[in-house]
Amino acid sequence: MRNLIALVSALQVAGAASISPEIEPRAQQQSGDACTTLSQVIQSHAVKGKDLLVEGQLVHDCLTALPFKSQLTGQFLTELRKYVQFQSTLEALKAPPKSYLSPAIDILGGLDTIAKTTYQSQYDFDMALTSLFNSANDGHLDFQLCSIRPTLLFFRDPSYQMVSVSVDGLAAPALYLWNDASLITSKTVKVSPVTTINGKKATDYLNDVASRITSQDPDARWNQLFPSYAALASSGSPAYAYGKFTTSVVWPGTNSTVVGFANGTTLAIDTVTIMPAAIISGGNFPQNAEDLFENICVPSSATTANNQKKRSLPSWKFPDNYDDETQEKQTQLPTSGPHYNQMNGYYLDAQTAVMFIPSFNGEGQPDDQDGKFADVATKLVSDAVKSGRKRIIIDVSGNGGGNINRGFDLFRLFFPNGFPYSATKFRRTDATNAIDTIFASLTQQEASNDPWGWKGQVRPDQKTRVSSLDDFLGSGALELGVPVSSLFANFDFAAFSSKDSPVRGFGAVPLSDGMCASTCTTFVNLMTNVGGVRTVAFGGRPSTGPMQIMGGVRGSQSYEIDDIYAKVSQADAMLHQKPSLLSSDMTAKWQASRPINSSAFPLVLGSGSVNFRNAYQQGDDSTPLQFAYQAADCRLFYTFDNYAKPATQWQAAADAVWGGKGCVQGSTGAQGSRAYAAAHPNQSGGSGSGSDGDSKKKNGANNNREYAYGGLGAAMLILAITWSL
Numbered sequence: 001m002r003n004l005i006a007l008v009s010a011l012q013v014a015g016a017a018s019i020s021p022e023i024e025p026r027a028q029q030q031s032g033d034a035c036t037t038l039s040q041v042i043q044s045h046a047v048k049g050k051d052l053l054v055e056g057q058l059v060h061d062c063l064t065a066l067p068f069k070s071q072l073t074g075q076f077l078t079e080l081r082k083y084v085q086f087q088s089t090l091e092a093l094k095a096p097p098k099s100y101l102s103p104a105i106d107i108l109g110g111l112d113t114i115a116k117t118t119y120q121s122q123y124d125f126d127m128a129l130t131s132l133f134n135s136a137n138d139g140h141l142d143f144q145l146c147s148i149r150p151t152l153l154f155f156r157d158p159s160y161q162m163v164s165v166s167v168d169g170l171a172a173p174a175l176y177l178w179n180d181a182s183l184i185t186s187k188t189v190k191v192s193p194v195t196t197i198n199g200k201k202a203t204d205y206l207n208d209v210a211s212r213i214t215s216q217d218p219d220a221r222w223n224q225l226f227p228s229y230a231a232l233a234s235s236g237s238p239a240y241a242y243g244k245f246t247t248s249v250v251w252p253g254t255n256s257t258v259v260g261f262a263n264g265t266t267l268a269i270d271t272v273t274i275m276p277a278a279i280i281s282g283g284n285f286p287q288n289a290e291d292l293f294e295n296i297c298v299p300s301s302a303t304t305a306n307n308q309k310k311r312s313l314p315s316w317k318f319p320d321n322y323d324d325e326t327q328e329k330q331t332q333l334p335t336s337g338p339h340y341n342q343m344n345g346y347y348l349d350a351q352t353a354v355m356f357i358p359s360f361n362g363e364g365q366p367d368d369q370d371g372k373f374a375d376v377a378t379k380l381v382s383d384a385v386k387s388g389r390k391r392i393i394i395d396v397s398g399n400g401g402g403n404i405n406r407g408f409d410l411f412r413l414f415f416p417n418g419f420p421y422s423a424t425k426f427r428r429t430d431a432t433n434a435i436d437t438i439f440a441s442l443t444q445q446e447a448s449n450d451p452w453g454w455k456g457q458v459r460p461d462q463k464t465r466v467s468s469l470d471d472f473l474g475s476g477a478l479e480l481g482v483p484v485s486s487l488f489a490n491f492d493f494a495a496f497s498s499k500d501s502p503v504r505g506f507g508a509v510p511l512s513d514g515m516c517a518s519t520c521t522t523f524v525n526l527m528t529n530v531g532g533v534r535t536v537a538f539g540g541r542p543s544t545g546p547m548q549i550m551g552g553v554r555g556s557q558s559y560e561i562d563d564i565y566a567k568v569s570q571a572d573a574m575l576h577q578k579p580s581l582l583s584s585d586m587t588a589k590w591q592a593s594r595p596i597n598s599s600a601f602p603l604v605l606g607s608g609s610v611n612f613r614n615a616y617q618q619g620d621d622s623t624p625l626q627f628a629y630q631a632a633d634c635r636l637f638y639t640f641d642n643y644a645k646p647a648t649q650w651q652a653a654a655d656a657v658w659g660g661k662g663c664v665q666g667s668t669g670a671q672g673s674r675a676y677a678a679a680h681p682n683q684s685g686g687s688g689s690g691s692d693g694d695s696k697k698k699n700g701a702n703n704n705r706e707y708a709y710g711g712l713g714a715a716m717l718i719l720a721i722t723w724s725l
């Protein structure tokens with residue numbers, strides 16, 4: 001277990017709470033189930049305030065010992081399905097267009113199959129559901145089920161992190177252990193690449209692990225298998241920085257991973273689990289699987305109904321986000337970037353500034369934070385201009401999205417006259433029809449903050465207002481099999497406030513790792529397709545050819561189920577006041593389709609979200625961007641230095657774009673790139689024209705926050721935006 005010491009120090013370096021240096025031994029076999037054994041290990045070794053390292057197998061055995069209560073899971077699925085219906089892409093996912101690079105998946109059919117299956121444990125049920133949702137490869141579709149907690153992570157011993165490295169950024173990469181990778185160009189030491197994992201071809205094994213990562217682009221998924229400082233910056237959690245080969249929220253499927261090298265030797269990597277200090281405080285862990293189930297899966301309202309039971313429960317609780325706050329504080333980025341380190345500036349050389357934006361996420365931040373984000377961006381750019389720099393690289397590596405107005409506003413910073421085109425549609429269902437019909441009675445002002453009441457909506461031109469409920473809901477048309485609303489803007493800019501800070505005489509080249517998702521893709525989409533900015537993608541699967549820049553979810557609105565429920569509740573209250581708002585037929589449909597409060601679910605549902613709205617490109621009103629393909633203008637593979645010293649990526653991007661060093665073979669001129677658009681002027685979906693807009697931003701409530709997130713660890717696309725005038 002020597003290597004686990006390295007794990008400990010790696011975690012400490014990365015800023016995690018300190019953990020015990022040795023994996024904890026199991027006690028002698030005793031009565032009880034696997035959770036009893038786990039509980040005993042915890043009881044005898046827990047030290048207050050310290051994380052505990054235990055065998056992964058032991059934790060897995062305990063989780064799979066949780067009971068399976070089919071009556072609860074059956075009711076749970078019935079209620080969950082009502083929220084899933086708000087996902088915009090259900091039908092399109094069943095038969096996606098050719099431009100979509102991921103497998104087709106039938107989410108509703110999958111729910112039916114799960115409902116008919118008898119599982120051994122709650123964990124097996126939760127794993128089946130998670131696997132189904134993950135196969136939509138959409139970071140906006142996410143439900144936190146009771147036995148799968150992001151705070152309880154499985155690790156393949158991180159002292160053996162793997163990377164996919166190229167010797168020079170152009171040659172196809174090979175897989176190496178991190179320490180070996182640092183030596184691939186060494187003349188004296190000979191290191192061997194990883195060729196097999198658990199008896200399979202290593203790339204096949206890794207592609208299989210990657211297939212469950214929630215990014216739509218396979219190259220973006222591949223990048224997320226490996227360590228990334230950008231992911232550390234965006235998630236604030238060292239665990240996510242290791243990459244998803246090493247770190248997993250779900251059981252990785254094996255207690256030992258045997259890695260085979262080209263030279264014929266093998267290495268076994270153990271699966272371990274870190275029990276966070278916060279969830280084992282005082283060693284007080286439930287003593288058997290039934291108690292654990294009561295703790296993490298039975299809603300507290302159900303336990304309070306039974307006082308006897310409540311008293312016999314251990315006081316132990318499973319926090320959902322033990323690490324967010326503490327780790328955010330502990331994680332220090334290379335420079336002390338102001339304001340949550342979300343907008344960071346560097347000078348690469350005398351000509352080139354770098355803007356590193358690991359996230360657009362403003363959740364949990366003060367209300368004026370969007371404005372501060374914009375102010376810092378403005379200062380960064382104006383300082384760069386004053387210092388005589390003419391180029392900027394915008395690095396959105398690891399950026400999983402966030403507040404959508406930050407994306408629009410930042411675009412306007414660079415292109416004050418560029419029109420921030422946005423076009424969305426949602427999936428029509430009995431529930432959305434009912435809410436929209438009820439909300440038709442809201443005024444324009446009341447309806448302007450949500451995508452519901454038609455009076456608050458404008459068309460993508462930001463001038464034409466939606467004129468009626470029918471006009472809003474569309475003609476009942478299907479698009480890729482999806483019944484959709486008509487096309488309307490993300491929001492009415494005039495009703496939305498944000499700071500507008502034009503900068504002139506400045507060009508840019510953005511840079512990305514494919515992990516750009518959600519609001520990040522909105523921003524990049526505008527920069528590239530309206531602004532005409534060049535892009536460089538980094539990494540991807542080990543074969544040459546083009547790579548997409550926006551590998552994460554490209555839907556335009558992630559909707560939390562609790563926020564959906566707030567609207568459901570509001571609609572109910574309005575309907576209660578005035579039952580005539582819905583016909584009796586619609587009322588019946590509403591009652592059958594309206595979701596319940598997540599706190600009333602028969603099993604604990606930690607949180608959840610769906611992609612509520614699709615986004616569209618100017619000139620193509622019928623291909624949701626989630627299913628569209630847009631290659632970067634240039635692709636580079638990661639060298640070891642790029643992993644170890646991320647700033648070297650900026651130099652590599654600058655060298656490729658301005659230094660004539662070139663791009664990966666076959667990676668330029670592919671569909672969606674600027675060169676392709678120039679050669680195919682009549683095809684939509686490429687570069688847009690960037691017309692002048694008239695979006696006047698007025699002062700107004702800045703509480704209007706619309707979120708679009710990708711899953712963290714979406715593709716590691718270093719979005720290398722480079723622009724020059």
Ligand SMILES: *[C@@H]1O[C@H](CO)[C@@H](O)[C@H](O)[C@H]1NC(C)=O
Nearest residue numbers: 180190191192193261263265
């Ligand atoms: C084979 O390669 C691995 C990885 O570089 C190295 O750790 C190991 O020592 C090598 N084995 C032999 C026998 O050369």
Ligand SMILES: *[C@@H]1O[C@H](CO)[C@@H](O)[C@H](O)[C@H]1NC(C)=O
Nearest residue numbers: 055057058061253254255256
């Ligand atoms: C590891 O997994 C293998 C295969 O499932 C199993 O046979 C073995 O008992 C496990 N090891 C431990 C320590 O549980």
Ligand SMILES: *[C@@H]1O[C@H](CO)[C@@H](O)[C@H](O)[C@H]1NC(C)=O
Nearest residue numbers: 565566567569597598599600
């Ligand atoms: C949902 O339930 C929770 C817990 O009972 C409650 O705090 C919340 O207000 C409810 N939501 C709405 C919109 O009623």
Ligand SMILES: *[C@@H]1O[C@H](CO)[C@@H](O)[C@H](O)[C@H]1NC(C)=O
Nearest residue numbers: 677678679680681682683684
């Ligand atoms: C492209 O569109 C223009 C204007 O609609 C038309 O005149 C031209 O023939 C088209 N070119 C091709 C190659 O289709």
